[in-house]
Amino acid sequence: MPSPTSSVPATEPLTVMGAGLVGSLLSLYLARRGHPVEVFERRADPRRAGFQEGRSINLALSDRGWRALEGVGVADDIRQVGIPMTGRVMHDVHGNLTHQPYGVADQAIYSVNRGHLNRRLLDLAEAQPNVRLHFSQQCLSIDLKQQELHLLDTATKQEHTASYTRLFGTDGAFSAVRSALQKTDRYDYSQDYLEYGYKELTIAAGPNGSWAIEKNALHIWPRGQYLMIALPNLDGSFNCTLFFPYEGPESFAALQTPADVTAFFTRVFPDAVPLMPALEEEFFAHPTGSLVTIRCFPWKFNDDVLLLGDASHAIVPFYGQGMNAGFEDCSVLNELLDQHGDAAWPTIFAEFQQQRKPNTDAMADLAVYNFVEMRDRVADPRFLLQKKIEARISAQYPGRWTPLYSQVTFSHTPYAEAWSAGQHQDAIMARLMPHIQSEADFDQPDVQTLVQQEMSKKP
Template sequence: MPAPQFPTPPAAAEPLTVMGAGLVGSLLSLYLARRGHSVQVIERRADPRRTGVQEGRSINLALSDRGWRALEGVGIADDIRRVGIPMYRRVIHDAQGQLSFQPYGQNGQAIYSVSRGGLNQALLDLAEADERISLRFQQQCRHLDLEQRRLHLLDTATQQPHDEPYTRLFGTDGAFSAVRAALQKTDRYDYSQHYLEYGYKELNIEGGPNGEWLLEKEALHIWPRGEFMMIALPNLDGSFNCTLYFPFEGSNSFAALETPQQVTDFFQRVFPDVLPLLPDLTGEFFRNPTSSLVTVRCFPWAYRDEVLLLGDASHAIVPFYGQGMNAGFEDCTVLNQLLDEHGDAAWPLVFNEFQTRRKPNADAMADLAVYNFTEMRDRVADPRFLLQKKIEGKIAQQFPGHWTPLYSQVTFSHTPYAEAWANGQRQDQLMAEFMAHIQTEADYERPEVQALLREKLAGGAPATA
């Protein structure tokens, strides 16, 4: 693909600082540098290209349209697509090992399983190759002085403290952001965090003897069990990264599984078809951390025209729509668009418009992620729910422009999240009406059903308006 076109470096190009070299921070540094700014990226951790992936934590991510557009903006989408695995559908595993299937979209639409570590490495390699970007690792932010625009840092390799000034600071340092912590101390700052009563633990399905996939490769696998679930995403080497989402406490919970035998007995009872595919189940179960699931909301995201939060630092969400990374990448796209519109010297206007535009969408995506947890955990195994999804697909084909499924609006379009969520709530109300007349897939063709569809859709306002 042709190299993306960036504006001529502005006369007002200035040094910028990005706190956090994860996925969003490294991508943001590329966007800012290609606008002509010199960018210093400061990261608390050691360089992940030298230390490897942290075992047991979110190895796979689902990349969809919003993320692809952001990667296209710096010219690396094609490279990443070559090392991603398209997932065209959900494969649902019931307690007896029977399978059912639910396509993600239409006409070959897919989300992509990508390696978090591999994607982060690709972005860091690009950043390192840009002479306008400086990467500095093992720099812990001990204090941020907003009035003096100074960072008080600790070099964790040498244990030497040092101070550094900044001109403009972008906080991309995750759900427990040090930059946001400083903003929280300012007057009238709104902040909340909400934890689910569930945690997650990573497990691994090894590839076959010749590196083959022992489950369907181009699919996301789900084992829904009502109060909890497990999912699996494919890797290039034939393995699958599994994630068990499980209550912290209760009769079925992490707290109740204290011994290797209890873990084995639980999996034999609840996930019998996957147990033979987990050769190191008990070792991984007790070795890998049990991690929490948090939603973070805050406002404002900007402090004057000097500090701006992006990604998880401003809107951490639970992972059940696969949109955390995609939403953070979309932050970069939107910020770059605003700089195109207003110019690289219009920081007060850009910062304010960015937070005003993105905050409602971030809140909507947080709600959508929790909503989808219930769907994945409880509803995907319900025959009535699966029938409803088939009917929605038929409606979308019959009434293009009047009906786009909520999942497709979120995943396969650039419809603002808040607009998609409002559309989805309208669609839920309509589907309740339609499904009252539908007991089987064949009922869709009944004259009274078709008449109701035409009344509500063809002659009325689009459900996706």
């Protein structure tokens, strides 16, 4: 049953495995193009009462994500429930604060509730007459030759089989679709864990739903080998995440009792502890999450199966780009459909993985790079001075110098290009900074001469 707005008369339904953020957005894109879409999701319907969130509560939406949401007309709706964060606020061990803007003027990333976003996208997908959502469908195995899914309905405990002609694997970092691909010949695959885990904690709302610390910022407690961050919620609370070694003198292994936890937090996060009344309880009640980078190739199997989102490129969360990269997958796929037409799947699958793989590989590297920046470098005054000097160069040479963070977060420059340009700019900064002791030094004639020399050589 093609949609009334269909541009191409669709014949066979497309199958989407996984109705998380990327799967629900992809389904919406495909349905809007006129394709009938069958969606299978392992979990129960998150819009039903009693559903337990399994993943982190906040996400940072930035330009790539917004563009993908705009493509299906849902951006404005989501923006109303997002909180703009215009910069980082660093908290030192004495509770002193340092601000660092993310970009220029009103550039911001948005703290958005994962559950809300997912439910909204599911509502929109379900409102399409050509989308059918099937929840509580665990994929037990896939017969790639027969093009069949072997599913378990976890509600009824019945196993059943579903055929597909075109399967989109948007079932996340532990994708069942990718598991099937991994067993095919010449399949490159890696899963690589950091020696760090994470724990989600809460800063409580202030009186009358006020925010106890600055609302429009991402808060960071950088401590060299570890860090805590906090993102604002609409109700005045903040969702905190502690990124912390599994083992060692300061680690999850070292904090065994509520007294250990309070003593440690009081010592290293003294300004946060009074705002965290449930600290001890949450620390032991919440699971310790692990941090994985997943790479694989190819992303397609024949012309029948394509992976998108975390299924093909799960990354660590330190650049806030995991969801944004997955959403950008949907934009890119949609552009390829525009370009080649809705029947040209073999071309589209091949071009998609060819174009996208180097970019998500770069993003995976950037995410690990930013871990070091967030836990260590942002506490260094020299680093913060360098960021200010970069902003000055950027202002002085419009369009010729975009800081790496801005390219990743506030542009649609392919990640690999952004990373390459960023490395080049880093090398320039390494040559300039020995000549600069304060922001005022930037205006010194000798520094200006050096900057001009560097800019004249810059591509």
